[in-house]
Amino acid sequence: MKKENESNGFLGFMNVLYFIFIGLVFIGIFLSITNLPEDSGVIKLSILLIGLIQILVLINLIILNKGNSDEKEKNPNITDGLFEEFYDNGNIKTRGNYLNGKEDGLWESFYYDGSLNKSQTYKDGIQIS
Secondary structure, eight states: OOOOOTTHHHHHHHHHHHHHHHHHHHHHHHHHHHHSOTTOHHHHHHHHHHHHHHHHHHHHHHHHHHHHHHHHHHSOOOOSEEEEEEOTTSOEEEEEEEETTEEOEEEEEEOTTSOEEEEEEEETTEEOO
16 A cells, blocks of 8 residues: 655645746746737747646646545554555455554455455565565
């Protein structure tokens, strides 16, 4: 299972810097379009297209970060005990045990239909089989 990484704070900070950078670049592009002569339609269109691509990249990053935060909410730093995750149809997706915050013992993942996908054995968070 994916566990929360200590570097998430740094990566979050880098994402914020990237969002600020994209925003500043887009503002610069918008200002440069307004200062171009009226007969430079192709240049304005090209600059606008670059700005729109940047907005799409920014939206994509926001969506990806939302997905990461949803994953963290599913597994709020379990330290001990059984962990189970389910598909939207109610079938089991993942099952395993944590001991002292690390995977321990048999971990199984299942397909959407409930059939076994794979099983792995862990000891102190390290896969041994």
